[in-house]
Each structure stands twice: as structure tokens, then as C-alpha cells.
Amino acid sequence: MIPLSLDGAAHLLVLTGAGISAESGVPTFRDAGGLWEGHAVEQVASPDGFAIDPSLVWRFYSQRRAGLTGVTPNLAHHALVEAEARLGERFLLVTQNVDGLHPLAGSRRMLEMHGNIMRTRCSACDRAPFEDRTAYGDGVVPLCDRCSAPLRPDIVWFGEMIARATLAAIDAFVRAAGSHLVFLAVGTSGVVYPAAGLVDVARAAGGRSFLVNAEPPANAARFDHIVIGPAGRALPALLGA
Numbered sequence: 566m567i568p569l570s571l572d573g574a575a576h577l578l579v580l581t582g583a584g585i586s587a588e589s590g591v592p593t594f595r596d597a598g599g600l601w602e603g604h605a606v607e608q609v610a611s612p613d614g615f616a617i618d619p620s621l622v623w624r625f626y627s628q629r630r631a632g633l634t635g636v637t638p639n640l641a642h643h644a645l646v647e648a649e650a651r652l653g654e655r656f657l658l659v660t661q662n663v664d665g666l667h668p669l670a671g672s673r674r675m676l677e678m679h680g681n682i683m684r685t686r687c688s689a690c691d692r693a694p695f696e697d698r699t700a701y702g703d704g705v706v707p708l709c710d711r712c713s714a715p716l717r718p719d720i721v722w723f724g725e726m727i728a729r730a731t732l733a734a735i736d737a738f739v740r741a742a743g744s745h746l747v748f749l750a751v752g753t754s755g756v757v758y759p760a761a762g763l764v765d766v767a768r769a770a771g772g773r774s775f776l777v778n779a780e781p782p783a784n785a786a787r788f789d790h791i792v793i794g795p796a797g798r799a800l801p802a803l804l805g806a
């Protein structure tokens with residue numbers, strides 16, 4: 566395996582996807598063929614889907630909330646906590662995952678670019694998102710106690726924008742790193758943008774890029790080094806954790 570040397574100036578930018586949580590028992594969408602109970606994932610994870618059938622959307626997310634009970638981080642999550650401890654401000658983790666396993670493992674220099682499934686927000690008013698582990702399994706749509714509009718999971722759905730502050734923080738990190746940037750993608754199929762384009766941002770900065778995935782993803786050709794294997798085994802080895 567190619568060692569991922571993190572010398573004095575190296576800045577490590579990590580992007581994780583659903584694959585890093587697979588060994589914790591959290592299914593990826595693609596494992597299920599992109600379907601949930603016969604519905605395309607876009608139907609239960611998009612603003613249009615929510616407008617058409619909010620009850621269906623809440624059943625989907627309620628099931629996923631319930632499925633996360635007792636789920637714990639695995640060796641790959643822990644290896645990233647250790648890398649953060651070694652690198653300090655030369656480390657940034659960007660996750661597409663909404664399962665909260667990175668913060669649970671202890672990651673702090675971290676951006677949850679697609680939100681967190683254990684938070685709820687109002688679909689209409691600007692009250693702050695709040696922690697919510699409730700499974701609304703019976704399909705009753707919860708309503709906002711300020712404005713009576715339907716509440717929704719605090720997730721960035723297909724067709725929605727990533728928070729500007731998140732993109733700005735990634736940009737600032739990449740600039741600070743310059744050619745010392747080391748980009749590492751883990752467990753992501755490379756089809757959901759803008760995350761899938763981060764490898765190109767790293768290349769443009771003159772940095773090195775690594776990928777750990779169970780199979781070659783859609784954007785595999787754009788990485789310098791690829792490790793095919795389960796993240797729980799491959800990532801600690803690559804990071805020397």
C-alpha cells in the first residue's frame with residue numbers, strides 16, 4: 566500500500582460517504598439498489614418528494630432514525646479522530662453522511678455537508694434546527710409549534726444547496742494548504758456533487774489525492790492513488806493509525 570505521508574506541512578482534507586459507515590451496519594443507498602420500499606431515493610429525499618407526500622418522507626427518515634439506535638463508530642471513524650489529533654488545524658473532515666457517527670467517534674474539525682438525521686427543522690419559518698431522535702413511524706407529519714407548517718428533517722436533499730459557510734470553510738482550507746494539500750476520499754461512489762468534484766479542486770491546488778473504497782467509484786480515474794478494500798481495515802493502515 567502507498568504510504569500517505571503527512572510531513573510537517575501536509576494538510577489533510579478528508580471526504581467521507583456512506584461507505585465509511587457500512588461496517589457499523591448502516592446501509593448505503595446503493596446497497597438497496599437506490600430504492601426504499603419500492604420508492605426511488607429521490608422521491609423520499611427531495612423537496613418535491615416532500616411537497617407531494619411528507620408522510621412518506623417522514624416514514625423513511627423515521628425508519629432510518631430507529632435503525633441508528635445503538636449503532637457505533639468503527640475503526641475507520643476512529644482512525645480519522647486520531648489523524649485529527651496529530652494534525653490539529655492541518656486537518657479537515659467533510660462528510661456527506663447524516664448518521665452522526667463522526668462526531669460520536671470524537672471528530673471535531675468536521676463539516677456535515679448534508680446535515681444530520683437526528684435534527685429537525687421547519688419547512689417554512691427560520692427557527693433554529695433542533696435535535697430530534699423521534700421516529701414518527703405512524704406517518705403523522707409533525708408540525709411547527711411556531712408557524713404550524715410541516716417540520717422536516719435537517720438534511721440537504723437532492724436538488725438543494727450546500728450551506729455557503731460549509732463551502733467557504735472548505736475553500737479556505739484548500740487555499741491555506743496550497744500544494745501541501747492531501748485529499749483523501751473514503752467510501753463514496755463519486756456521483757453526488759459537489760462532493761464528487763472535490764478531487765478536482767485538490768488536483769487544481771497541486772495536491773495529492775487518495776481514495777479508499779470497496780469498489781472503483783465513478784470518479785476513480787481522477788485520483789493519484791487508490792486503495793480498494795473495506796474502510797475499517799484500509800484506512801487505519803493508510804493513515805498509520
Ligand SMILES: NC(=O)c1ccc[n+]([C@@H]2O[C@H](COP(=O)([O-])OP(=O)(O)OC[C@H]3O[C@@H](n4cnc5c(N)ncnc54)[C@H](O)[C@@H]3O)[C@@H](O)[C@H]2O)c1
Nearest residue numbers: 582583584587593594661662663664752753754779795796
Ligand atoms: N450513513 C449515512 O449517513 C448515509 C447512508 C446512506 C446514504 N447517505 C448519503 O446519501 C448520498 C448517496 O448515498 P450512497 O449510499 O450512494 O453513498 P455513496 O455515494 O457515498 O456510496 C457508497 C460507496 O461506499 C462504498 N462502500 C461500501 N462499503 C464500504 C466499505 N466497507 N468500505 C469502503 N467503501 C465502502 C461503495 O462501494 C460505494 O461506492 C450521500 O450523500 C451519502 O453519504 C448517507
Ligand SMILES: [Zn+2]
Nearest residue numbers: 687690709712
Ligand atoms: Zn415554523
